[in-house]
Amino acid sequence: MLPQLYLSYGAWAENIGLSGVAHFLFAHSLEERTHMTKVMDYILSCGSAATITAIGAPPENPDGLNACFQSIFEHEANNTKSIAxxxxxxxEEEDWATFNFMQWFVKEQVEEETLVMNIQNSLKITGxxxxxxxxxxxxxxxxxKLKA
Ligand SMILES: [Fe+2]
Ligand SMILES: [Fe+2]
Known part of the structure; x- marks a missing residue:
């Protein structure tokens, strides 16, 4: 879902002339995709089958930058909950390998939420x-110029 969200909002931003925002969102969509493949690779490395299912459609286009980054923040926060x-x-399963593997995502979500909050703060400052x-x-x- 997150790769689709960033991709779709990137297309929206490009279409309204915000190429910098679009560049960031497209780059972040690619990063989200690497998170997806990281999980798949881990499952495969455990000798398990990784089933690829359909990804849900992204939400409607936002009606502005505030709504765009608020929606992204909410999706990231939900993702943090799923990881938890x-x-x-x-x-509970005492699966220490997976427990250890997941710590990377725990740390990553702190970075992701901070990144979006910083963007929201910049938006607030700009008006x-x-x-x-x-x-x-x-x-x-x-x-x-922002690193995705
Ligand atoms: Fe993310
Ligand atoms: Fe990240």
Missing amino acids: KVVKMAL GAKVPGEELYTFDKDMG
Whole structure:
């Protein structure tokens, strides 16, 4: 779901002329895909079958940058919860290999949530819902340079 979310919002941003935001979102979509394959590779390395299922459609386009990054934050927070469930399950099952493997994702989610919160803070500073044109231009340029 997360690769689709970032990809879809990236297409939305590019279409409304925010190429820097789009660049960040597209790059992040690729990063999310590597998280997906990391899990698949781990399952395969354990000698288990990894079943690939359909990915749900992304939500509707947001109505602005605030809604875009709020939605991303909520999806990341949900992802953090799902990861916590797997960690809890691994603990209860005494599956220490999986417990250890999952710690990478626990740390990654802290980074991901911080990254989105920092973007939301920058948006607030630039003027919240009504970002003035010039500030929006600078914000977009900065987003283009931000490491996904
Ligand atoms: Fe993420
Ligand atoms: Fe990341």
